[in-house]
Amino acid sequence: MSAEAKLNELGIELPPAPKPVGVYKPIVVVGNMAYLSGHGPLDHKKTLVTGRLGLDMDVEAGYDAARLTGLGMLATLQSHLGSLDKVKRLVKLLGLVRCTDGFDQQPAVINGCSELFRDVFGEDAGVAARSALGTNALPGGIAVEIEAIFEIQE
Template sequence: MSGPEQRIEELGLKLPPVAAPAGAYIPAVRTGSLVYTAGQVPFVDGRFPATGKVGAEVGVEQAQELARICTLNALAAIKAEIGDLGAISRVVKVVGFVASAPDFTGQPQVLNGASELLGEIFGDAGRHVRSAVGVAVLPLDAPVEVELIVELG
C-alpha cells in the first residue's frame, strides 16, 4: 500500500469504488504528467447523504463533509487511472462547485473540507491552488462537486 493510501486508512477512511459516469465522459484522464478528474459528486454507495442548496437545506459543516466525500471519489478515479496514489507528486488544483442558496457566500469554507483532507493525506504535496464557485444547481441536486488536477512524479 502506498503512502497516501496508507494515510487514508490511518484517517479511518477508504477509497470507494469509482462511480459510473452519469454521461458521455470518463472519470479521469492522464495527459503527460497530469491527471484531471471529471467533477465528482458525493456519492456514497450509489446515493447522496444529502441533497439541496448549501445555506438552505444543507449546512456548512455537512457541506464540508460532502466535499471530503467528493475528494475521496476523485482520488478513487485517479487511482483507477494510474494504479497507485503514491505516484502523485503533488496536488495542483482543486475546483469546487457549491449549489448555493441565493444569499450564501461561504463557498470557500465548504471547499476547505476538500483542501484540508488533501493536506491530511499528502502533507505539503497536498497544498494546491483552488477555485470555489457558487452555482444555482448541480447534477441530481448534489450540494457539492469537486474536480482535481494532480501531478505525477
C-alpha cells in the same frame, strides 16, 4: 509517509471509483498531468448527497459532502493509477457549491475536500491553487461538484 500508508493511518477506506453518468471520462492523463472530471458527493449507500447550502444544508453538511466528493476523487485516482503513491502533488482544485444567493461560505464547504487532500498527501503536495464558487444548480441537485488537476509520476 506515502499517501497509501497515510490512508491506512487515518483509517480511511476508499469507496469504489464512481462510474461516469454521461459522455465523459472520470480521469484523463496527459503526460505527467491527471485531469479529474467533476465528481459529486456519493455516500456509503451510493446515494448522491443533494441539497442547497443556505436553504436545507448548513456549512457542516456541505463540508461533509465535499469530503465525500474528495474520497470519490481519490478512488478514481487510485483505480486509474494503481496507487495514490503515483501522485506528486495536487495542482488545482475547483469546487462548485449549490447554494442560495446570499450564501457566501463556499470556501468553508470546499475545505472538506481540501483538508482531506492535505491530510493524505501532506501540507505541500496536498494543498493547491483553488477556487470555490457558488452556483444555483448542479446535476441531479447535488450539493457540491469538485474537479482537480494532479501532477503524477510518468
